[in-house]
Amino acid sequence: MNPRVAIVSYFSVGAYDANSINEDEILSNILTELGIENQVVAWSDPKVDWEGFSCLLIKSVWDYFDYYPQFLEWIEKMKELGIPALNDLDTIRWNSTKAYLLEVQERGIPTIAGKIITKKGDLNKAAISLESDTVVVKPLVSGGAKNTFKIHISELSQYEEKISKLLEDEAFLVQPFVSEVAEVGEYSLLFFNGVFSHAVLKTPAQEDFRVQHYFGGTIQEVKPSDSMLESAKRIMREFAGNTLYARVDGVVINGIFHLMELELIEPYLFLGLSQNAIPNYKQALKVRLL
DSSP: OOOEEEEEEOOOOSSSOTTSOOHHHHHHHHHHHTTOEEEEEETTOTTOOGGGOSEEEEOOOTTGGGGHHHHHHHHHHHHHHTOOEESOHHHHHHHTSTTHHHHHHHTTOOBOOOEEEOTTOOHHHHHHHTTOSEEEEEESSOOTTTTOEEEEGGGHHHHHHHHHHHHTTSOEEEEEOOHHHHHTOEEEEEEETTEEEEEEEEEOOTTOOOOOGGGTOEEEEEOOOHHHHHHHHHHHHHHOTTOSEEEEEEEEETTEEEEEEEEOSSOOOOTTTOTTHHHHHHHHHHHHHO
């Protein structure tokens, strides 16, 4: 019996997919070429008959952090239905909060982890403990640089009230600002079925620190150094061994690759940037679904 795949996406309002090609459409075309019936559906659409699918392929749930409690409920509902998911739902839940960065760091892997602050947390204490002139403050569950602030230590007091209000609703992560992101950029290494596929360098727009393309950042395909690739492979082995897709984001500091994000939920895969990307993804899907 041929599989019927749900390409799980979101209701786009243009906030997180501006200036990008439609990878949902590319994925649908790949599956169709493989003879696999598929449909793009929003995870939050109450009209979807999930039981009509034999597999969930989580692709572009780019608003999950805006509706996090509902997203967690959806995950539990899918688990109850017993529908296989790629990546699997336990992995997605684990990866949905940036607390995983502290777990990665505890394994001895160079990581830009930071400190978690909650409702009664002390922003100043957390920031000063990082021994960095500048910090980045972001929600523990977030994406797309939403509610993300770059703050010089001398200006913390100007942000305390605003961040205190935000802490009423959710926990935040305070991280050291990494100047290499602005000066060089952030590397993304893409893996399919645990095998390296391609890599890109994301560089922020001038006078900005956010590397996302919808903030004006530029992206180019690159060949990672041997040491960078080995670092990414170690992260994959220890934390993403059974994933269909994974994106290892990081920065090089004094010659050492430091993890910034391990994207296992809904990473943009840069399928239109590398000539290897679509063939590699297609082969990985063929192995998994056929």
